[in-house]
Structures are given as C-alpha cells and as structure tokens.
Amino acid sequence: MTTAPLTTTPHDGHPPPPAVGIHGVSKSFGPRGSQQPALDGIDLTVAPGEFVTLLGASGCGKSTLLNLIAGLDEPSAGEIHLSGGRPALMFQEHALLPWLTAGRNIDLALRLRGLPAPERRTETERLLELVRLGGSRDKRIHELSGGMRQRVALARALAQDSRLLLMDEPFAALDAITRDVLHEELVRIHSATGVSVLFVTHNVREAVRLAQRVVLLSSRPGRVVGEWEVAIPQPRRIEDAEVSALSLDITDHLRREIRRHGRH
Ligand SMILES: Nc1ncnc2c1ncn2[C@@H]1O[C@H](COP(=O)(O)OP(=O)(O)OP(=O)(O)O)[C@@H](O)[C@H]1O
Numbered sequence: 001m002t003t004a005p006l007t008t009t010p011h012d013g014h015p016p017p018p019a020v021g022i023h024g025v026s027k028s029f030g031p032r033g034s035q036q037p038a039l040d041g042i043d044l045t046v047a048p049g050e051f052v053t054l055l056g057a058s059g060c061g062k063s064t065l066l067n068l069i070a071g072l073d074e075p076s077a078g079e080i081h082l083s084g085g086r087p088a089l090m091f092q093e094h095a096l097l098p099w100l101t102a103g104r105n106i107d108l109a110l111r112l113r114g115l116p117a118p119e120r121r122t123e124t125e126r127l128l129e130l131v132r133l134g135g136s137r138d139k140r141i142h143e144l145s146g147g148m149r150q151r152v153a154l155a156r157a158l159a160q161d162s163r164l165l166l167m168d169e170p171f172a173a174l175d176a177i178t179r180d181v182l183h184e185e186l187v188r189i190h191s192a193t194g195v196s197v198l199f200v201t202h203n204v205r206e207a208v209r210l211a212q213r214v215v216l217l218s219s220r221p222g223r224v225v226g227e228w229e230v231a232i233p234q235p236r237r238i239e240d241a242e243v244s245a246l247s248l249d250i251t252d253h254l255r256r257e258i259r260r261h262g263r264h
C-alpha cells in the first residue's frame with residue numbers, strides 16, 4: 001500500500017478513469033426459463049480515491065454486486081471496468097487463518113505479492129501499526145477479540161496493495177463501541193492511503209458516517225434509486241446531528257422504496 005494520497009489531477013487533460021465503472025449491469029440467478037433477477041441495470045462509478053457506501057435492504061443484491069466487481073461471478077448483462085488492478089476484499093466474517101498469528105496472516109498476503117522477507121517484516125509492522133495492533137503481532141487469531149480480528153483482516157486487505165477496497169458489511173457483527181473505533185480507523189486509513197473504497201451496508205447511519213457518497217439500492221431486484229453526496233466534514237461521529245438528519249432523509253427514501261416495491 002503506497003501512503004501518498006492518490007492524485008486526481010489529470011496529466012493529459014483527461015480526467016482519470018474511474019476506479020470502478022459499472023454500466024448497465026444485471027444479474028439473474030436460477031435455471032434457464034425460471035430465472036430470478038437480483039440486480040437490474042446498475043450504473044455506478046467510483047472515482048479514484050473516493051469512498052462510496054452502497055446501501056440497501058437485506059437481499060437487494062449488495063453482495064451480488066460486490067462479488068461481480070471482485071470477479072467472483074459474471075454479470076448476466078452489462079460491463080464492469082476496474083482501473084486499478086485486482087481489488088482487495090473484506091467480508092463480514094474475517095476469513096483469517098486461525099492457526100497463524102496476526103503477523104503471519106499479513107505476511108502471507110505480502111508473500112503472495114512476492115515481497116522478500118526483510119521487506120515483509122517491515123511492512124507487516126507498518127500495517128499492524130496502521131490498524132493500531134502494534135503489540136499483537138505474535139498473537140494467534142483465536143486469542144484476539146472480534147474487533148481485533150477485523151483489524152487484522154483490514155491490515156491483510158491493505159497488504160494486497162490494491163487501489164480498490166471492497167468491503168461487505170465488515171463491522172456488522174461488532175458491538176457499537178468497537179464499530180465506532182473501526183469507523184474512525186477506516187476513515188483515517190482512507191485519507192492516509194488514497195485507496196478507493198466501496199463499502200456495503202444496510203445500516204443507514206454507518207453509510208452516512210463513513211462515505212463521501214451514499215448510493216441507495218432498491219429491494220430485489222436491486223436498482224440504483226438514490227444518491228447523496230455527503231458534505232459533512234470528517235471526523236464525523238455516528239451521533240452527530242448532521243449525520244442523523246441525512247440518515248433520516250435517506251431512511252424515508254428507503255421506506256418509500258420498500259413500500260413501492262411491496263405493491264408490485
Ligand atoms: N448464488 C446464488 N444463487 C441463487 N440466488 C442467489 C445467489 N446469490 C444471491 N442470490 C439471491 O440474490 C438476491 C440478492 O442476494 P445478496 O446476497 O446479494 O443480497 P444482499 O443485499 O447482500 O443481502 P444482505 O444484506 O442480507 O447480505 C437474494 O434474493 C439471494 O437469494
């Protein structure tokens with residue numbers, strides 16, 4: 001992970017290509033003849049260095065869209081373009097290797113990048129410091145709390161040195177206080193590294209607390225039905241009056257969408 005913020009100033013007069021460009025993407029599941037649409041005509045871009053949250057009710061296709069962007073599945077229609085190479089992924093479950101220490105889990109990701117041992121040692125230390133786990137390098141995963149495990153998972157995602165971080169409800173299982181701390185860390189890391197982030201959540205306040213832009217998906221099949229630029233300066237807190245006000249506005253919109261969906 002480079003630490004210099006990503007510049008968005010074009011060298012040749014053209015704006016830089018988006019980190020993620022999604023054009024008319026639809027996805028259906030099921031056998032031919034009785035296919036069920038999960039996503040319908042999604043158009044969405046994430047600019048280089050932008051932090052976007054993707055918000056929607058359970059089952060609306062958020063994970064499906066993230067999986068398509070990650071290349072784990074193929075769209076039924078439409079195109080997805082990534083400008084920064086392979087994205088790093090972080091899921092709700094940490095997916096770390098439990099028999100290895102925190103440091104070894106990160107080391108493994110660095111090894112996959114082909115870094116030599118001395119560099120891996122320095123980089124592991126740096127990443128553990130970045131997620132405020134400097135003293136826990138030699139702890140095994142089962143010795144760590146849920147919040148600490150998610151920090152190791154975040155460090156491991158960053159170890160992939162990707163320009164795009166795809167996060168699927170990574171803090172949903174954590175208590176409110178730990179989640180609050182990790183929100184702070186994530187915003188700090190985003191501004192320190194300039195990585196582009198697409199963060200999926202069904203929690204409206206979390207979406208507003210974190211993002212530069214919130215994108216709302218309708219219930220199944222998922223369609224983009226609303227977008228909000230979040231101009232509230234960071235650091236924000238989830239309890240801030242401005243965060244609450246915008247969250248209420250978005251929640252009202254979400255409710256109307258769910259009601260409308262229910263009539264069909
Ligand atoms: N591999 C699959 N095969 C068949 N149906 C699928 C598959 N993956 C997802 N679906 C269906 O697509 C819809 C969207 O699922 P998805 O997991 O993307 O929702 P989500 O928005 O991530 O929900 P949640 O907030 O609960 O995680 C659901 O109805 C789900 O049952």
Ligand SMILES: [Mg+2]
Binds near residue numbers: 064
């Ligand atoms: Mg999901």
